[in-house]
Amino acid sequence: MRTLVLAGNDLRRFFVQPTPWVLLAALLALLAYFFLLSLDAYLRLMPKLAGLPDAPGVTDLVVLPSLRALASLLLIVVPLTGMRAIAGERQAGTLPLLIASGVGDVGLVLGKFLSLAVFFGVTVALALAIPLSLEWGTSLDLGRLGAAGLGLVLFAGALAAIALAVSSFAAQPLAAAGMALILDLALWMADAGARYEGVSSSFLNYLALPTHLEPFLHGVVASVDVVYFVLLAAVALALAARRVGALRGSG
């Protein structure tokens, strides 16, 4: 209950501040620009594609690149949005208010996570509306778009949990954003070397974010990928809760 109150208050504070709005608007503007570029390229290619048997359709050539662009943008936007989660409370001196209320370490971290999750749920939904607009003129693979949406929400959730964990360790929000960005990029590129060498089933591949996001974008919802994102988020949140407990012990 108090967790929900905390999440609600965080969301309210999100939306009375300019920064989240600006980030959201910038993300959607960049995405729209990218989408129009892909659409333009597709329209030029279309006459040639028409002659090919089994040619890639609009979902492959326009929607998929847009969703990949969204994933890359989330890598940057999530750390910037989540950086204040706990570091900001520490800086503003409001953390004692939350701790003294008896919400508990886990409740506090879950509340913070919930507000970020709702924010990015909305972000992903708005971003998906851009490729969805093509449904007007053509027929899209809606099942695939749905799977991609689920994948992106899980992806954003895992990134949000990482941002939250880093934010609990950093004393300044900006330091938290920087650290979370580096961590996200490291997870994003973890298997780049392995893939370059042609290895695609190593532990490093399992560790990397794209390994688990790509199947969703291709319309495949596999439990291994769902478990990966949930596990990542759970580990990050548990670390954050432990850290909040330690803050009480160490002042």
Add this chain to the structure above:
Amino acid sequence: MSSPPLLRLSGIGRVAAGRNVVAGLDLALDRGSALGLLGVNGAGKSTTLRMIAGVLAPTAGRIEIAGRDRRDDPHALGRLLGYLPEQVPLYGELCPEEYLVFCARLRGLGARQARRAADMAIERCGLGDVRGRLLGRLSKGFQQRAGIAQAIVHDPALLVLDEPASGLDPLQAANIRVLITELKAERAVILSTHLLPDVQACCDRVAILHRGRLRYDGPLESERGFLRVSVEAELDTDTWAKLPGVASAERSGNGWRVQLAPSATPGELASAIVSRGYGLVEFGREHAGLEEIFLRIAVEADVAEAA
């Protein structure tokens, strides 16, 4: 068997970076009383209050609130306790009304209850004129009052205030003292300050902390025997001693510090001074005793340590 006190600290201590910030502290506090925690900067006042509020974990000892251990049920204790930290915990992007509703709900009040509680706290702390303005844009005085409103919004039984009058002008500080005096009627209040007048104005008990140890814990009542008197006429000690009801008198500043005989009342002395035409200028209760205790403790400890 009598019920346990609202707040009981038994031997609590806190070690940080190998230093005893607070050590072996015992205190008990009941409803209807206000305890002033006095000490110089760095004496361990804030650390003690943060441990009571549950923001900091003690490294030794037990904290019991209404007979329950602090660690056992933080959820329920959050409802029992109101806390104003040294740095007022405000969200600058919210207005007092939104903020107080949030604080009340965070302490477990329902939505409608929280709204009513916020209205009451706004009225009690005089925030009515600024209820719709952003907290971040308010003056220091209003921010401090919003911080106090936050501590009392859920009607806690125990109020922990860390320097409630800091940054306030004298008029606001006086208002806060009146508010605390009102609040202590049905609650227990513990407040820290390094200003003696704060303690004298609204506390009935004082505890003096020095270097993390409790050096004095007693009622303010014991100061009652002394009066502070100044007169226009030039008098000497003998003249004072001949006045009715005077046990002893000594010069203190530009007035006199007079101790009354056990049976005498201040009124008798005042009328005696007036009837003799000494020109009464000032007549009041002397609180310098507390200041003396405070300074003696601070100086003694430093001397002992230097030796």
